[in-house]
Amino acid sequence: MRSSRFMQMLLAVTMLLSACGESHRPPATRSEAATAMPADAELAQIYDSSCKLCHANPAAGAPLTGDQGAWAPRVQQGADTLLDHAINGYNGMPPMGLCVQCSQEQFLALIAFMSAQSIPQ
Ligand code: HEC
Numbered sequence: 001m002r003s004s005r006f007m008q009m010l011l012a013v014t015m016l017l018s019a020c021g022e023s024h025r026p027p028a029t030r031s032e033a034a035t036a037m038p039a040d041a042e043l044a045q046i047y048d049s050s051c052k053l054c055h056a057n058p059a060a061g062a063p064l065t066g067d068q069g070a071w072a073p074r075v076q077q078g079a080d081t082l083l084d085h086a087i088n089g090y091n092g093m094p095p096m097g098l099c100v101q102c103s104q105e106q107f108l109a110l111i112a113f114m115s116a117q118s119i120p121q
Pocket residue numbers: 047050051052053054055060061062063074077081082083085086090091092093094096097098099102107110111
């Protein structure tokens with residue numbers, strides 16, 4: 001009797017865990033976001049001291065670095081809108097993403113890096 005109760009509990013826990021996995025982002029995306037860095041050293045430095053604070057932090061409400069699904073509809077807005085939102089701010093996204101010295105090219109490169117896709121003009 002005892003062992004079948006244990007099996008029932010095990011089953012319940014397994015079901016709970018798998019239900020959890022379905023409704024949440026897989027943890028792989030979070031750890032990827034925490035460790036991903038642009039290949040270019042200058043961009044990596046900018047990313048590390050600005051964008052990363054929010055875009056690698058699931059609590060910030062920002063689309064996470066490397067989360068192509070979260071970025072896809074944003075990227076579809078095109079380069080002009082993305083730049084406008086990066087430079088002038090957009091809801092929780094602060095103007096210039098805290099990088100006041102960033103150029104438009106750098107913003108686009110950072111967005112392409114974070115979204116893991118190329119930005120249509
Ligand atoms: C203080 C937090 C914070 C920082 C720092 C930050 N972002 Fe964001 N960003 C956000 C949040 C939150 C959103 C989601 C806004 C929304 O959709 O409501 C966002 C969204 C965006 C978007 C999508 C806008 C759209 O049109 O959907 C782009 C592009 C972006 N960020 C670029 C950057 C870049 C580039 C940097 C670094 C230079 C950066 N962000 C730094 C918080 C931040």
